[in-house]
Amino acid sequence: MTETYQTIPTRERVIIGGLSHGKASFEYTMTELTELARADNLEVIDRVTQNLDxxxxxxxxxxxxxxxxxxxxxxxxxxxxxxxxxLSPSQLANLEKRTGLHFIDRTELILEIFADRxxxxxxxxxxxxxxxxxALPRIHPSANTLDQQRGGGGLMNRGAGETKSELNRRTIRKRISDLKQQLAAMTKTEQTKRERRRNSALPQVALVGYTNAGKSTTLNQLLEVFSGVAGSKKQVFEKNMLFATLDTSVREIQLPTNQRFxxxxxVGFVSDLPHNLIESFKTTLAEAAQADLLIQVVDYSDPNYREMMVTTAQTLQEIxxxxxxxxxxxxxADLKGDTKFPELDGHDITYSAKDPDSIKLLAKLITSIIFADYKTVNLLLPFDRAKDVxxxxxxxxxxxxxxxxxxxxxxxxxSPQQLKEYAAFQVDPVQP
Structure with missing residues (x-):
């Protein structure tokens, strides 16, 4: 009998470092950097900081x-x-030359995580x-930035595989141009799908917020509570890690009242999300831009949750x-001691996505907003309007x-739009 052994990949050990810039949020961003490293299968064993403005x-x-x-x-x-x-290209080159070490900046780390997800x-x-x-401004004759892919662990063996002669600015610019054309075609297809959803007359709600705040869990629990087994089959991927998924998922929620949305x-946000990445993902975030209601999911148990809310507000504004x-x-809220939940305060809700009562209260809050202008009427449609029926x-x-x-x-x-469209077919006053 042959024995098999499962090997666990060794995580590369790294050091993180940063300048305080005199910012009160510095410690928060360093903690966040540690979590980003972990998300890329790296082990942070020490840190270096300097108080420079x-x-x-x-x-x-x-x-x-x-x-x-x-x-x-x-x-x-x-x-x-x-x-x-x-880091600027010159800072990166100078640091590596003076120390003989590999340096990865925050932007490259986030890009690597996104590439994996x-x-x-x-x-x-x-x-x-x-x-x-x-990578474009960081390419120089003596180095192959894309093929080097500094570091190991989560950063190893991810190079595009091109030779040095192929990795020149003209080649990269041509590749970017080709990708943008491909993306434009894909965006057109997605836009058609969004228009179809918009024409369905169903209200659209978008979950936004900091990565790993519980957006996917919230959606999955809404599906499970209100759709049972059928909803469980439509659940989206969720995992307790930063940027578990980059793909926008859309699901229909049907409530016991027969109301649907x-x-x-x-995709979740993070501090200092690279500008190029925000630009690229504007099409993905179009679901949020066209929503009738946004739900900003906040990890209330995290001591830095207020900073996370600021990050979300800034990112939404930027896009x-x-x-x-x-x-x-x-x-x-179940992870935050002495916190009562579920509880409403205007349009704010304190809840746990894993608590059915919380999910029901959240659904009640959602419907009170998105269906506020909806009215129930009696219509009499002639038999030749079977298509409308x-x-x-x-x-x-x-x-x-x-x-x-x-x-x-x-x-x-x-909906208000349908009320206008079918006004001629109303046969009695709006029902209470």
Missing amino acids: RVDAATYFGSGKVNEIKELAQGLDVGTIIINDE AHTREAKAQVEIARLQY LMSDT GISDIPMIYAFNK AELEASANVHQKDYTETGTQLNVTL
């Missing part, structure tokens, strides 16, 4: 700190340093565009999402259907 133009850190990093890395037998800011053609194209735009689970009603959903049964909440001598009578809840 201004970045050294040549080496980021001051000269003495650079020497300290070199000695620390040698003593700990570490070859990779992750920096909490984006992208599964759809659209997400893969978006990430590759962002990575190429990041579409809910999308969008042009504004003037959409928002629910602030303070999740993971079928469309209403597919897109609206039909509570009752009866056949009369002159046509089909429906008791149906309609």
Whole structure:
């Protein structure tokens, strides 16, 4: 009998470092950097910080700190340093030349995580565009930035595989141009799908917020509580890690009242999300931009949750999402001691996505907003309007259907747009 052994990949050990810039949020961003490293299968074993208001133009850190990093890395037998800011090409080259170590900045780390998490053609194209735009100014004759892929663990063996002669600025610019054309075609297809959902007359709700705040769990629990086994089969991927998925998922939620709405689970945010990545993912986040209601899911158990809310607000503003009603959903209340839940405070809810009562209260809050302008009426549609009857049964909440001598009578809840469209077929006043 042959015995088999399962080997567990060894995580590369790294050191993180950063400048405080005099910011009160510095410790928060360093903690976040540690979590980002873990998400990329790296083990943070030490950290180096310096209290400088201004970045050294040549080496980021001051000269003495650079020497300290070199000695620390040698003593700990570490070859990779992750920096909490984006390094300029010259800073990167100077640091590596002076220390003999590999340096990865925050932007490159996030791009690497996104490269691992992208599964759809659209997400893969978006990430590759962002990575190429990041790499373009960092290519020089003596180095192959894309093929080097500094570090090991989560950063090993991810190079594009091109030779040095192929890795020139003209080749990369051509590749970026080709990818943008491909992405434009994919975006057109996705836009068609979004327009179809918009025309369905179902309200659209988008979950937004910091990565790993519980957006996917919230969507999955709504499906499970209100759709049972059928809903469980439609659940989206969830995992307790940063950027578990980059793909926007859209699911239909049907409540016991027969009210239905579409809910999308969008990519999560993080501090200092690379600008190129935000630009690339504007198409993915279009679900949020076209939503009737946003639900900002917040990890209420995290001591830095307020900073996370600021990050979300800044990112939404940067991608042009504004003037959409928002629910602030303070999740993971079960992990925050002495916190009463579920509880409403206006359009805020304190809840646990794993608690059925919380999910029901959240659904009640959602419906009170998105269906506020909906009204239930009686329509009498002539028999030659059978197509309209079928469309209403597919897109609206039909509570009752009866056949009369002159046509089909429906008791149906309609959106403001549908109320105008079918005003001529109303046969009695709006029902309470």
